[in-house]
Amino acid sequence: MTCQEWEQRLAEAEEPDSAADEHLATCPHCREFACELEANAMALRAMRDEVLEAPPRRRRWIPAIAAVLVVLTITGAWFRPHRPPMTPVRTQKTLMVKMLTPDPDVIIYWLIDTKQGESE
Numbered sequence: 001m002t003c004q005e006w007e008q009r010l011a012e013a014e015e016p017d018s019a020a021d022e023h024l025a026t027c028p029h030c031r032e033f034a035c036e037l038e039a040n041a042m043a044l045r046a047m048r049d050e051v052l053e054a055p056p057r058r059r060r061w062i063p064a065i066a067a068v069l070v071v072l073t074i075t076g077a078w079f080r081p082h083r084p085p086m087t088p089v090r091t092q093k094t095l096m097v098k099m100l101t102p103d104p105d106v107i108i109y110w111l112i113d114t115k116q117g118e119s120e
Contacts, residue, residue: 006030010037 001023007030009020024030099108 003027003030007033010034 001019003023006020006023006027024034093113095112097110097112099110101108
């Protein structure tokens, strides 16, 4: 039996027969490999009943982002330029009303005097 055949039987989980036992007795490489596999199996059996808990995840970036947002809000309010309230300014004396019609070539404009009754 070759090393490959022995490893294939081991991988397929077949019961070892006399040829596999004979190969294992004569091949130091496969014997070492079998010892490592048995040690791994024992370690896994020992760890089977252990309860593993993940450490709590710490999100250290959340307070940093909150602090940056607070600083930006405060500085934005502090350095905002003061603007006086806007007052409407009337510069035209006439109001133009544009009426669109279903025909794209016909547009009606009305000029309305906004200062009716006032003397200039």
